[in-house]
Amino acid sequence: MTPPTQTPVASDATAPGPARLATPKPGASLGGDSNAPRSASVIDSIGRKEFVEPDIHDEMHAADAVLEIQDFCLHYGEAQALFNVSLTLPRHQVTALIGPSGCGKSTLLRSVNRLNDLIDSVTTSGDMRLEGDSIYGPAVDVIELRKRMGMVFQKPNPFPMSIFENVVYPLRIDGERNKAVLEEVCEQSLRAAALWNEAKDRLKDSALGLSGGQQQRLCIARAIAAEPEVLLMDEPCSALDPIATGRIEDLIDELRGSYSVLIVTHNMQQASRTSDFTAFLYRGYLIEAGPTQTIFTQPHRQETEDYITGRFG
């Protein structure tokens, strides 16, 4: 338990922080040498709309990146939702995005496959690169780009068609008609999504008749049917009960090594259990990113620690 003497964050507003914080050296916050005024200053800086340099651990830089986010900013009309976010997604690893509600996790995730294009008021700057190919470049074919990624949403969103047609939907829209290919992909994807045994006898039934957890696994099967380079997951377990959540988490565990996963989650335990790397966002700023083990045990930034121990957010 936390000792009762501990005071809430940012109670001391008398000490103004520097406008632009230098990146602390890795391990600098170890051993209790970090101090509260500095932590208060990061929050204050954000409050003053000043830029906060993220603390990105060396392991993150060292990893082989499949996706690079470079200085990405996003506005909803006048309101800015993401501030110069720069992050890399290590290949064949699970990276979790954590942060309080409204901090821009989902916005960042939806920016990766440009789903935010559907909202008229959104404007962006900066770029992302998938395997070196620009995502926000002027000549990018968004439809081709999205085919290289899979996405799983917060609520299961199976399509109003049979289970089989749901899984092979990405192939159907590419005009694949070969029944053997479709059936093979369907079986592989459902097996990978741990749904094959439950669904193999009812492939022709409507997908809307499945339970919530099964629907979400179906959506995962659909997302991996096109063999995406990146798998985006937006709080995939938030609408599910603990048992279904456990199954999805096991599934994410199995996908590690063959897919590069970017997962948004509200659930600290889930982030710590399922991810290899964790990035902490706060009010549109990337605060800290690094190996999950380090982030949860020895975070460099005070805000990160306060958030994961539940003191704010």
Next chain:
Amino acid sequence: MVTPPPVTPRPVVPTRPASGGAAGGREGSTASITGTRRERRRTSLFAHGEPMVWVAGGSLCLALLMIAGLIVLVMSQGFASFWPGAITRAVLDDGTVVMGEITRVESVADAGAAEDPPQRRLLRTGNFEITQEHFRWVDDSEIASIETPEDAVLLERLAWGRFYGLPVAFEIDGGIVAEGPEAAWASFQQHHGEVRDRWDEARHLEHGEIGAVNAAIERRRLATRQVGLDSGFGSPEYAAAQGSFAKLDAEQQLIYDEIQGRVMALDAENDRYRLVLATATGHRTPIEVASVVRAVQPNALGTLGRAGVYVARWYEYLTGEPREANSEGGVFPAIFGTVLMTMIMTLFVVPFGVLAALYLREYAKQGVLVSAVRIAVNNLAGVPSIVFGVFGLGFFCSIIGASLDQVLFESSLPSPTFGTGGILWASLTLALLTLPVVIVATEEALAAVPNSMREGSYACGASKWQTIKRIVLPKAAPGIMTGVVLAIARGAGEVAPLMLVGAVKLAPELPFDTTAPFFHLERSFMHLGFHIYDLGFQSQNSEAAKPMVFTTTLLLIGIVVMLNIGAITIRTRLNKRFGNARI
């Protein structure tokens, strides 16, 4: 200064600090709820909401009662009209004798508070050519004696309405072959069938073969005229065409004469047979057997026999052609016209409505302009239907139709082909009328498709059209079908605009027949709704037409219900297919 929190390794599972003294800022908020408890008021009857249950339930009951009342009225009147009633013969105090079916009995209004008010009854006496009236009121007080003669006969005829009388004799070639009620009736029964067969054959020859001859001559005449229009009426080509036309005309004239001869022979044979009946007043009247559609002795029939007459009348009603200014005979052309017009209308309105709604909801950038368009479309649904009729007449018939005539049917001008009311223009006018219904329903169905499904499809790399085609439209299909059901119900029952753009009292030909090109969309047509109006308010014999109004109304309701059941069946199938349990 604040004590820095310990940064010793923490458990991975985060823990919330004890709320005791740590969260100083939150203390004030918890303290404010203390104090004396306010006295609570008892929940009132209205707060419980019980009265609202009664008000809401009562409103529903009232609505259901009105609908049930309408249906019961229409069904009781509509189904009753073909039942053959008994023929009553009454001798009045002044010695006059009347005979006919009692159609109504009512109390005389100014009877005051008398316990047993005097009544009067309405007798359908028929025999219009003799008495100059179809119906007659008879006061109970003036009746001296009343009876139902066993061998009284009711004749339904091709002209002059019904005839009531007692069979006296049967004549062939003016000579009496049977005398007395029973013998005359038996001879009539014996000959009636063959006479009617000959009559049917003669009419068939007139309609079919003579019609074909006339059509051939007309086609050739128009072709000849077209030659004249193309190369000048003084040109040698026109002269040649005229020559060949004259030849064809002569040939066809021969065929015509031959068929006409056969028809005349049949009619002449039929003309030999006459049934002589005595009217109530004893007047001997010979009736041509060929003009009798149906002859019944209702007083001699049991319930089963009457049921047979009832069924035969329904059959004639549903499959036959109208006669006697529509108040007798069948309504088949009207049924056909109504159904065909509704189907053509659906064919036009559904694709247009769905595509328009698709643009409004899926493609257009939502803004002031789209909202204005949406409001305008909604208001269009409230425009009086006659306005659409005027538009249809002015635009479809006078502009589009007249232009078509100029280009395609020049030779038959000045008589219009498409330049006047017809089933195509009527269908298009009604399609326009029901377009808002389909657009609004489709828009609502599209709006009800969850955005998460669209996003899921986009995330799979689908284009906008692929998403619409594979996800949005299938999901919205049941809702769209609801709009189609509403449009059919509205369109099939609409009358006012049709009167301007093609519905007629009596159409000589159906819009569909066996001569190429089979569908004659330029033809005017009969419509059940207009038929009801015509029967109820334009008929010479209004008393006889009254029960037919209800029967036709019943039929119209039945047809609308059947069309709707068809659409609802499709909707249910769609629902099952896409797993939407209820929409």
